[in-house]
Each structure stands twice: as structure tokens, then as C-alpha cells.
Amino acid sequence: DGGITQSPKYLFRKEGQNVTLSCEQNLNHDAMYWYRQDPGQGLRLIYYSQIVNDFQKGDIAEGYSVSREKKESFPLTVTSAQKNPTAFYLCASSLQGSLIYEQYFGPGTRLTVT
């Protein structure tokens, strides 16, 4: 079964701690994305990667970092510099080229920082 997995589903952290969210896909997609969603809001792009070992900042990259060492994996680190990290984080992937409009999403990780 092809798809995107994110773990864990719920994550609780204390303020001041860095935390890494996992995202793995077995769809053989080239491009991967990280979005943040706040209650009742749309999706905002944090980082995206079109190819291994390359990634670009999205609209709200401050306080976050990513790596893309393998095609299947695109972990997101929420650092202590992120002022308001509590949110629902969604990872997505798509085929490259002309098909980026159709993105496949993982189930998300709900992060709570207190």
C-alpha cells in the first residue's frame, strides 16, 4: 500500500525543546512539502523539496529546519526559536514537473508545546 506516513500522531513538548516530526513516503514522488495548519485556518507552506539534498523555504520557514537526505524521507524540526509551535503539521508529496497541483497528504502530527 503506497502512501505517506507521519509519526507520531500526537506530540507533546515543553517550551524550549527542539522536536523532530517524521515524514516518510513510498510513492516514489520527487517533491515533498511541509505545511502548518492552525484551527479554522488554511494550510501554510513551511518548507518544500523538489529533489534529494535540496529544499526551499516556504512562506513561514522561521523557526523550522528540514533535511532531505533520502527521496523517501523529509523530517521537519521545530526549533525553540519558533514562537508559536502548537499546530497541526501536515506532510505532502507530489510527482515533479507538471503534477505538483495534485499533492498527497499524510495523516498529520498534532504538536502541543506548553
Place this chain on the structure above:
Amino acid sequence: GQSLEQPSEVTAVEGAIVQINCTYQTSGFYGLSWYQQHDGGAPTFLSYNALDGLEETGRFSSFLSRSDSYGYLLLQELQMKDSASYFCAVEAAGNKLTFGGGTRVLVKP
């Protein structure tokens, strides 16, 4: 940058028709996508329009007018399971999508 506007909420009864409008401002426009998201779930892709006109997929249809920077998603024969949030998203230069704030559709019996 890009900006998209869509209504925040729409309420309708089962069997009715709902139209969700989306207006956008962007440079380098390639197309408009629509996604559905149930509460607590992941967004799922519904449709995409790159050219003017109507695209039909079962009970859902999507329309685009590039000259008006406007599109809409039409939900027909509404069912209770259609209660969800619907997002329009613009594909523009930079190989990424920019999402609207979402429209919450509530279907009543």
C-alpha cells in the same frame, strides 16, 4: 506573492447544490486546485483546472475563469458525508501551491 479569498462557511441541506467561490491574486498562474478536508483528517485532492471552463468529476465540478482570476467548486446532490472544509489552491511560479483559508460546508438533514 499570492492571495486567495473564499467564504468561511456555507450551510445547506441534503440533496441541495452548493457553490464555493475562490478569487485569487497571483503572478505566473498555472492552475487552480481544490481539496477536501474532514475534521481532524488530511486534505485530499478533488480537482484541478488549468484552462477556462468546467471540469466534472461525479457530483463535484470545478470551474475556472483565468481572465477574472476566479474559480468555483460546485457540490451537487449534497450528502451528509460532504460536510468538510474545502480549500482552493493556486499553482504559480516556484513549483508550490498556495492555499486559501478554506470554506467549511455544513450539510443538514
